[in-house]
Amino acid sequence: MTVRPRRxxxxxxxxxxxxxxxxxxxxxxxxxxxxxxxxxxARTAERGLFDFFFLAESLTVLSALAxxxxxxxxxxxxxATFNEPYELARRLATLDHLSxxxxxxxxxxxxxxxxxxxxxxxxxxxxxxxxxxxxEFVAVARKLWDSWTPExxxxxxxxxGRHFDIAGEFTVPRPPQGHPVVIQAGDSDEGREFAAxxxxxxxxxxxxxxxxxxxxxxxxxxxxxxxxxxxxxxxMSGVSVVLGDxxxxxxxxxxxxxxxxxxLYDPDGPRxxxxxxxxxxxxxxxxxxxxxxxGFVLVPHLTPTGLDGFVDRVVPLLQExxxxxxxxxxxxxxxxxGLSEPVWKG
Amino acid sequence: MLHLSAAVDQPSAYDAGSYVELARLAExxxxxxxxxxxxxxxxxPDALAVLSRVAPATTRVGxxxxxxxxxxxxxxxxxxxxxxxxxxxxxxxWRIEVSATEGEARLFGRRHAAPAETLxxxxxxxxxxxxxxxxxxxxxxxxRDVSTGRFIDRDKLHHVDFEGTGFSVKGPSTVPRPPQGHPVRVVDATEGPARRTAARYADVALVxxxxxxxxxxxxxxxxxxxxxxxxxPDTLRVLASLLVDLGDGEHAxxxxxxxxxxxxxxxxxxxxxxxxxxxxxxxxxxxxxIVDGFHLTPAEPRRDLERLVNGTVALLQHRGLFRTFYPxxxxxxxxxxxxxxxxYAVTGGTS
Numbered sequence: 001m002t003v004r005p006r007r008x009x010x011x012x013x014x015x016x017x018x019x020x021x022x023x024x025x026x027x028x029x030x031x032x033x034x035x036x037x038x039x040x041x042a043r044t045a046e047r048g049l050f051d052f053f054f055l056a057e058s059l060t061v062l063s064a065l066a067x068x069x070x071x072x073x074x075x076x077x078x079x080a081t082f083n084e085p086y087e088l089a090r091r092l093a094t095l096d097h098l099s100x101x102x103x104x105x106x107x108x109x110x111x112x113x114x115x116x117x118x119x120x121x122x123x124x125x126x127x128x129x130x131x132x133x134x135x136e137f138v139a140v141a142r143k144l145w146d147s148w149t150p151e152x153x154x155x156x157x158x159x160x161g162r163h164f165d166i167a168g169e170f171t172v173p174r175p176p177q178g179h180p181v182v183i184q185a186g187d188s189d190e191g192r193e194f195a196a197x198x199x200x201x202x203x204x205x206x207x208x209x210x211x212x213x214x215x216x217x218x219x220x221x222x223x224x225x226x227x228x229x230x231x232x233x234x235x236m237s238g239v240s241v242v243l244g245d246x247x248x249x250x251x252x253x254x255x256x257x258x259x260x261x262x263x264l265y266d267p268d269g270p271r272x273x274x275x276x277x278x279x280x281x282x283x284x285x286x287x288x289x290x291x292x293x294x295g296f297v298l299v300p301h302l303t304p305t306g307l308d309g310f311v312d313r314v315v316p317l318l319q320e321x322x323x324x325x326x327x328x329x330x331x332x333x334x335x336x337x338g339l340s341e342p343v344w345k346g
Numbered sequence: 347m348l349h350l351s352a353a354v355d356q357p358s359a360y361d362a363g364s365y366v367e368l369a370r371l372a373e374x375x376x377x378x379x380x381x382x383x384x385x386x387x388x389x390x391p392d393a394l395a396v397l398s399r400v401a402p403a404t405t406r407v408g409x410x411x412x413x414x415x416x417x418x419x420x421x422x423x424x425x426x427x428x429x430x431x432x433x434x435x436x437x438x439x440w441r442i443e444v445s446a447t448e449g450e451a452r453l454f455g456r457r458h459a460a461p462a463e464t465l466x467x468x469x470x471x472x473x474x475x476x477x478x479x480x481x482x483x484x485x486x487x488x489x490r491d492v493s494t495g496r497f498i499d500r501d502k503l504h505h506v507d508f509e510g511t512g513f514s515v516k517g518p519s520t521v522p523r524p525p526q527g528h529p530v531r532v533v534d535a536t537e538g539p540a541r542r543t544a545a546r547y548a549d550v551a552l553v554x555x556x557x558x559x560x561x562x563x564x565x566x567x568x569x570x571x572x573x574x575x576x577x578x579p580d581t582l583r584v585l586a587s588l589l590v591d592l593g594d595g596e597h598a599x600x601x602x603x604x605x606x607x608x609x610x611x612x613x614x615x616x617x618x619x620x621x622x623x624x625x626x627x628x629x630x631x632x633x634x635x636i637v638d639g640f641h642l643t644p645a646e647p648r649r650d651l652e653r654l655v656n657g658t659v660a661l662l663q664h665r666g667l668f669r670t671f672y673p674x675x676x677x678x679x680x681x682x683x684x685x686x687x688x689x690y691a692v693t694g695g696t697s
Contacts, residue, residue, distance in 0.1 A: 033432055033488065033521070033522050034432070035401075035402070035432060035433045035435065039402070058429060059395060059426075060394065060395065060398045060426050060429035060430055060433065061398075061429060061432075061433060063395040063396075063398035063399045064398045064399060064401050064402050064433035064434075066362065066399050067362065067366075067399050067400070067401070067402040067403050068402050082419065082422075083419070083422070084417070084454050084456070086386070086417075086453045086454055087417070087418060087454075090386075090392055091392045091395055093391075094360070094391040094392040094395040094396065095395055097360040097361060097362075097391060098360075098361070098362045098391070098395060098396065098399045099362075100361075117514070117515075117516035118419075118421040118515050118516055118517065119419050119421060119513075119515075120419060120420075120456075120512070120513045121456075154389060164455060165455040166452065166453055166454060166455045167452045167453070167455075168449055168450075168452050168453040169389075171385075171386060171388065171389045171390050171391075172360065172389070172390075172391055172392075173360060173389075
């Protein structure tokens with residue numbers, strides 16, 4: 001009988017947007033638009049050997065961050081409703097080239113009619129249609145990424161489907177990762193199915209061990225019908241962490257943060273871990289060992305210093321337990337995540 | 347004040363390193379800005395992404411990617427340019443271009459190719475709505491109010507309610523007002539349909555001209571048109587755009603060698619000669635007030651940019667015609683253009 005190797009977790013950090021998990025009243029809170037804020041968080045995540053860092057709607061900021069980081073994966077949340085596959089696939093492929101294979105795309109769909117009022121394609125799509133369009137969008141993007149041969153020869157590509165009808169040549173060679181990593185948030189039934197069919201990473205907000213284990217088993221089970229193995233899709237759980245020197249100290253800090261957060265406590269917000277670094281490291285490790293997830297997306301409370309405590313105090317404890325990497329082995333995000341490079345479909 | 351800029355385009359380059367090197371070289375020469383072309387019609391990376399990658403590796407040189415307006419979303423375009431301005435701390439420009447071919451139209455499958463007149467009219471609308479969206483956040487809309495924990499002062503965000511011929515945008519933007527207020531808009535004004543748009547909206551107009559007479563005539567027309575649009579013509583910089591091949595060596599100051607000026611070629615006006623002769627040409631055109639400066643596209647990217655910086659620029663600096671250091675930090679400052687007032691701010695308070 002063979003001993004199963006220790007399951008190592010994956011870690012990502014989310015750059016806080018305008019939402020109610022962020023504490024802005026704290027004097028340590030800084031501008032969320034100054035590049036130095038992004039740079040500090042990204043460098044901290046890289047110092048902590050995180051798999052990736054993700055931002056909403058900003059491939060431009062990620063391209064700049066590629067210049068101040070070397071190994072960290074760079075994920076952009078970009079809407080598949082108000083973009084066109086050719087242009088977005090090209091921007092993602094460019095980021096993958098510029099970063100030496102560190103690009104990822106968190107695919108979201110938009111239902112916001114007021115957002116639609118800003119775009120040429122200002123049409124409203126119902127929920128089911130949005131997923132159909134998103135699935136076709138990802139399929140077209142992958143076709144475009146595969147359109148150059150691995151030897152660097154561009155070849156024409158054509159696609160005619162329900163939402164897109166395009167033909168021509170792509171302007172960018174096949175990305176270093178083959179395909180940038182595709183991420184999807186998927187707690188709903190459509191989201192789970194879409195992730196099982198399409199994504200490399202799925203985000204979840206399951207808030208207990210039991211619901212996490214159920215989600216994990218359900219999503220991994222769905223993979224087989226798409227010819228995929230459980231390792232082909234990583235499940236990452238959104239969490240916020242509050243550290244203290246003692247459990248009581250941490251609870252006090254958590255209460256203070258809650259008082260400062262912009263609105264009332266959000267029950268759908270990320271699961272909160274409050275405690276000493278030892279306790280938090282133990283709980284996170286436990287969730288991964290018991291197959292409630294493959295890793296975590298940290299949502300810091302503070303910009304830009306919100307990751308410092310976790311990286312300085314929790315990561316070393318996870319490493320001591322053998323639960324997290326002690327160095328980056330490869331250069332690409334796929335290698336950090338343990339995902340194989342997609343086979344070229346000529 | 348003489349303004350100089352150079353293209354950093356290279357065939358089949360997709361890695362960051364080579365672009366960073368060229369931009370740093372241009373920055374060493376004190377150039378106002380570098381441009382990087384972009385089209386869906388030929389191989390090449392997304393130019394705005396490349397220059398965003400270049401931004402943290404440089405500190406002063408302006409960064410001007412081409413971003414097309416025909417098949418893109420005006421809202422996304424303005425947000426990307428504003429973000430480039432943020433990540434470069436006020437060094438962003440935007441070279442506005444259109445996509446005229448049916449081949450490009452088929453990559454999107456949304457509309458057919460249209461005449462240049464139509465496309466440049468729309469490009470003007472995109473330039474217009476972009477400036478409105480940059481202004482849709484007042485400069486001090488992002489706040490950090492410790493007592494209330496508020497992030498945005500909603501009274502300082504504005505709808506733009508723009509109705510164009512082929513698109514409409516409600517606003518406000520998703521990006522706070524960029525450091526320069528409005529990143530610098532650049533238009534190649536050589537062809538008729540683009541010229542009107544340049545006169546109305548551009549901060550910098552490029553003119554591909556083989557003779558001083560030709561360049562001067564276009565500049566005069568641009569300035570007159572700008573005035574008709576209610577602009578102060580002195581807020582428009584007109585740069586002569588030349589291809590330069592400096593492969594004939596450093597010693598080419600002999601009479602007749604490149605001395606005949608640029609020749610018209612299929613790729614545009616081409617100057618071939620030595621860096622010293624090029625300095626003479628720059629001096630002559632600029633001293634006569636024909637143009638405000640030059641936009642130079644090296645025939646051989648690395649070789650010619652090196653010769654341009656180490657030869658031509660060094661000589662112009664020696665003669666006191668070109669800056670030896672950057673007195674300002676933003677692209678607008680390099681170009682001597684003021685930071686525009688916000689069209690929505692009631693108090694009009696800008697720096």
